[in-house]
Amino acid sequence: EFMSQKQQLVILGATGSIGLSTLDVIARNKALFDVFALTAGQNAKKMAELCIEHEPLYAVMATQAAAEELSAYLNNTSCQTLVMHSVQAMSDLCAHPDVDTVMSAIVGAAGLLPTLSAVEAGKKVLLANKESLVMSGQLFIDKVKQHKATLLPIDSEHNAIFQCLPPSLQNAQSDKSLQDNGVSKILLTGSGGPFLTRDINTLKDVTVSEAVAHPNWSMGQKISVDSATMMNKGLEFIEAKWLFNCDTSDIDVVIHPQSIIHSMVQYHDGSILAQMGNPDMRTPIAHALAYPERINAGVKPLNFADICDFSFTKPDFARYPNLQLAIDACSAGQGATTTVNAANEIAVAAFLNGEIGFTDIYKINAQTLDDATFTNVQSLDEILECDKLARERAAQLITKVTH
Ligand code: NAD
Ligand code: MG
Secondary structure, rough: OOOOOOEEEEEEEOHHHHHHHHHHHHOOOOOEEEEEEEEEEEOOHHHHHHHHOOOOOOOEOOOOOHHHHHHHHHOOOOOOOEEEEOOHHHHHHOOOOOOOEEOOOOOHHHHOOOHHHHHHHHOOEEEEEHHHHHHHHHHHHHHHHHHHEEEEEOHHHHHHHHOOOOOOHHHHHHHOOOOOOOEEEEEEEEEHHHOOOOOOOHHHOOOHHHHHHOOOOOHHHHHHHHHHHHHHHHHHHHHHHHHOOOOHEEEEEOOOOOOOOEEEEEEOOEEEEEEOOOOOOHHHHHHHHHOOOOOOOOOOOHHHOOOOOOOOEEOOOOOOHHHHHHHHHHHHHHHHHHHHHHHHHHHHHHHOOOOOOHHHHHHOOOOOOOOOOOOOOOOOHHHHHHHHHHHHHHHHHHHHHHO
C-alpha cells in the first residue's frame, strides 16, 4: 500500500533554500504529508507567510525577539499556529511522538542539537545539514544505530550515491565494507563552482557577489561560498565517509562542471552507476521524503538533446586548497574535522561581512587547524568544546588579518 498514513513533518530551517524547496515538494503531494512544525533563525516575515500557507501546528524561531515579531505578524490573521522560540523548543518538537520525519536544513553547527534530538527519538531524518555530521561523525552515526533512526541524505551527491549503491551498503548501519560488497570507488562529483577557470592569481580579489553566484545551483550564502572554495566538496567528502562507512581511499573527487551527474559508484566488474538529472534540490528531497517510493518533485526532466558539454577533470588542489585541507582533516580524525568545520564557518561569515578576502578563508582554516591542540574528541561535550575553541581561534586570527 502506497504510504497509507500521512507523514507528520518537522522542517528545521524552513525559510532557507532547502526548507522552501521541501515545502514546494510537500505542496505538490498534500495527500501524503502534514506540516507539524516549521523552524527558522531570524526571518519572521518569511515564517509568517509560510505559517499562513502551510498551517503548521508549531512555528519555532531561534530568538525571543524573532518569535515576538512572528506573533505580531500572525495577529489578526486566521492562522492558529503556536509560536515558540529557542533551540530547546526545536529539539523537543523533533522528538515529539506524533512526528515521523524531520528535515534537517539549518545551516552550520546550529543544526547539531535539534538533529541529534530527532536521531535520538528514532525518527526518519533527512539530512541536508552536512555540518552536523562533519562536526560529530562517529557520535552521530552511533546514535543513528542505537536509536534505529532512518538517515537519508539530501545533499545531492550523497543522495545520488545512496541511489547507486546496493541496498546492503546504503547506510552506515550495515557495517559492511564497500570492497567486500563489489564496490571499488565512490566518485564524488562537483562542479568546481564559479572560479573553475578564473586566473588563479586573481582569486584574492574575488568579491562576495562573485563568490555567491553559483553557475548551476541556487543556494544559501554559506554553502555558495563553500562551493566557490570547494570546502563544500571537502565537507561532503567527510560526510560520505560517515554516511557510507568508507575509507578516504574509497572516495575520489571528480570535477564535472555541468552538474548533471550528481555522483557515481564504481563496481569491481567495471560497471559505473550514475544518478543524473537537472540540478534541482527538489529531486533528492522528493526521493528521501517518499523513500522507498517515488513522488512528483516538480522537476523538469533532463533532455539529453539540450546537453552541449559533458565533461570531467581532476580537481586542481592549488586552486582549491580548502578541499585538500578537508580531505587531510578527514584522515586525521574527529578533532580535525570538527575544527576545520568551525573555523570555516567563522571565516566564511567574515568574508561575507567584508572583513577578510576570499583567499584568507583558507589561511584562517589552515592556521586554526595548525594551532589546535585537541586530543580526544568523542563525547558531545568534547565535540562542543573543540568547536568552541576553533571558533575562538579563528576569530582571533581574523582580527590579526584586519588590523
Ligand atoms: P539557507 O541559508 O538558505 O537557510 C538556512 C536556514 O537555517 C534558514 O531557515 C535560517 O533561518 C536557519 N538558521 C540559520 N541559523 C540558524 C540558527 N542559529 N538557529 C536556527 N535556525 C537557523 O541555507 P540552505 O542553502 O538552505 O542550506 C541549509 C543546509 O543544507 C546547509 O547545511 C547546507 O550545507 C545544506 N545543503 C544545501 C543545499 C542547497 O542547495 N541549498 C544543497 C545541499 C546541502
Ligand atoms: Mg552537495
